[in-house]
Amino acid sequence: MPVPADYNFYIDPARCIGCNxxxxxxxxxxxHKGLSMIQLDFIDRSRSTQTVPVICMHCDQxxxxxxxxxxxxxxxxxxxxxxxxxxxxxxxxxxxxxxxFGVPKMHDQANLMMKCDMCYDRTSQGLKPMCASVCPSQAxxxxxxxxxxxxxxxxxxxxxxxxxxxxxxxxxKMVVPKSxxxxxxxxxxxxxxxxxxxxxxxxxxxxxxxxxxx
Amino acid sequence: xxxxxxxxxxxxxxxxPMEEQPKWRRDFPIDVPEDHYVARREFTKxxxxxxxxxxxxxxxxxxxxxxGGSADSRELLVARxxxxxxxxxxxxxxxxxxxxxxxxxxxxxxxVAFDQRCTHLSCPVIPQVAQGRFHCPCHNGNFDLAxxxxxxxxxxxxxxxxxxxxxxxxxFAVGVTERTS
Numbered sequence: 001m002p003v004p005a006d007y008n009f010y011i012d013p014a015r016c017i018g019c020n021x022x023x024x025x026x027x028x029x030x031x032h033k034g035l036s037m038i039q040l041d042f043i044d045r046s047r048s049t050q051t052v053p054v055i056c057m058h059c060d061q062x063x064x065x066x067x068x069x070x071x072x073x074x075x076x077x078x079x080x081x082x083x084x085x086x087x088x089x090x091x092x093x094x095x096x097x098x099x100x101f102g103v104p105k106m107h108d109q110a111n112l113m114m115k116c117d118m119c120y121d122r123t124s125q126g127l128k129p130m131c132a133s134v135c136p137s138q139a140x141x142x143x144x145x146x147x148x149x150x151x152x153x154x155x156x157x158x159x160x161x162x163x164x165x166x167x168x169x170x171x172x173k174m175v176v177p178k179s180x181x182x183x184x185x186x187x188x189x190x191x192x193x194x195x196x197x198x199x200x201x202x203x204x205x206x207x208x209x210x211x212x213x214x
Numbered sequence: 215x216x217x218x219x220x221x222x223x224x225x226x227x228x229x230x231p232m233e234e235q236p237k238w239r240r241d242f243p244i245d246v247p248e249d250h251y252v253a254r255r256e257f258t259k260x261x262x263x264x265x266x267x268x269x270x271x272x273x274x275x276x277x278x279x280x281x282g283g284s285a286d287s288r289e290l291l292v293a294r295x296x297x298x299x300x301x302x303x304x305x306x307x308x309x310x311x312x313x314x315x316x317x318x319x320x321x322x323x324x325x326v327a328f329d330q331r332c333t334h335l336s337c338p339v340i341p342q343v344a345q346g347r348f349h350c351p352c353h354n355g356n357f358d359l360a361x362x363x364x365x366x367x368x369x370x371x372x373x374x375x376x377x378x379x380x381x382x383x384x385x386f387a388v389g390v391t392e393r394t395s
Contacts, residue, residue: 061227065244076246166227 002078003123006144009132010157011053012175013043015139018051022131022140029119029130031083035107037116038131053140055131056081056103056116057161058171064095064104064115073113079171080120084113100163100187153178160184164192290387292317292327295380303341305330308376308387315376316341316348317385320360325385327376328362334369348373362393371395 020040027036043050062081065073072088073095075081084095084104091111095104104115119129123142127133132142141148148157157173160183174185226235243249292306304317306327314330318341328348330338337352347365348357355367362373377389 061225062244063227066227071242073244074246074249075244 001124002076003080003118003120004126005078007123007142008145008148008157009055009058009118009129009172010141010143010148010175011055011172012139012141012152012155013050013052014175014177015137016040016051016053017137017139018042018049019136021134021136022053022055025130025134026116026119029122031117031119031121032114033110035105035114037103037105037114039102053131054101054103055140055172056118057101057168057174058118060169060171063098063100063166063168064113067094067098069094076120078124080118080123081115082117082120083115086110086112089113100161100166100168156180156183158183158185162186163188288388289379292378292385292387294383295319295325295385296383298325298385301343303343306387309390314338315387315390317376317378318343318359323380325378325380326360326362327378327387328357328373329376329390331373332357332369333364333371333373334367339373 018040023036023038023040026032026038027034037055039054041052041054042048043052058075058079058081060079062073062075065075065081068084069092070084070088070090072084072090073081074085089112091106091108091113093106093113095113095115096106104113106112107114119127119131123129128142129140132138132140135141145157148155152175154177155175156178158176158180159170159173161168161170161174162184176185226232226239232240288309290306290308292308293304298304298317298319300319300321302319306315306317307313308315308327315327316330316339317325317327319325328339332339332350332352332355334350334353334355337350339348339350339355339357341359342349343359346359348359348362350356350367350369353368355369356365357363357369357373358365362375364370364372372393372395375391375393376387377391379386379388
């Protein structure tokens with residue numbers, strides 16, 4: 001049974017309080033074999049406590065599957081990109097390197113790429129994914145668009161991202177304030193020459209900039 | 215995004231239509247419905263090629279049984295009648311090494327020889343002259359000592375028979391006959 005088409009996954013980084021509940025809950029999902037597929041990222045740890053959970057965005061044109069030489073990564077009819085097929089995955093790490101969101105993880109003991117599959121055993125039965133079911137601030141929210149809009153009138157979901165020359169549309173939505181006019185997040189814009197006037201916040205990131213421009 | 219129509223192909227990252235895409239993109243689709251989809255033409259091709267393979271296999275077996283039998287008809291001196299008492303047995307390799315056969319002297323004038331490999335799972339059979347049988351200990355199969363036909367147990371085909379010629383005192387093996395009943 002596919003995941004209901006009217007159910008969407010929303011990530012609102014502004015709501016994330018960094019409690020790690022999603023990370024723990026994720027490892028309890030039956031399709032992840034006791035491993036957590038969520039990484040809780042710090043935006044700029046030296047200046048802020050802001051965190052963001054990284055789950056698979058389930059791209060419409062999944063880069064991980066595009067670069068897979070073994071034809072192991074498949075997307076089901078509901079648009080969910082699944083963990084690599086055990087019989088096919090050659091543990092080459094192509095997907096790990098290629099994913100613009102940094103989602104796939106190489107499970108070294110099993111020689112298998114594993115990734116967030118939106119708790120397929122649960123969502124395909126109409127349940128919420130583990131992370132969305134435990135998130136206390138609902139930074140991870142699984143529900144219909146109508147529910148989302150009625151609950152968060154000042155937010156808007158964005159599902160288009162730009163990484164350099166690559167434009168990625170996703171099944172999972174990133175939530176931004178409604179004042180943010182466009183339906184496109186320019187992820188790599190600050191990294192491009194002349195793309196951003198603001199100085200980079202992170203000293204580590206500043207080093208990266210200098211090396212990149214040299 | 216929901217896709218239930220398998221004819222609806224994945225949109226490639228460059229956005230161009232599927233006709234302009236390389237063939238591998240159609241051969242290795244990302245979406246499961248496309249991956250599982252078998253076109254009628256592909257299925258028919260599979261059926262035709264599989265049937266052809268079966269026909270070719272049968273023809274090969276037929277050709278082997280028509281033309282392949284003469285290779286074994288080498289003459290080999292196996293033993294002398296004077297060396298083999300009545301009821302005595304002798305193991306020899308024929309037509310080549312590693313193909314053990316069993317020679318049995320049934321009476322003064324009668325000698326027979328059979329393949330030693332059981333026709334069930336190729337265990338070596340043991341001649342038991344007193345009981346008038348070849349016994350296979352692996353699965354308790356028994357063959358008749360005089361004809362090589364099955365008496366009991368799992369083997370269904372008789373032991374291949376070695377054609378013998380007795381010239382005076384000497385016994386020659388001249389060929390092997392595979393039998394089905």
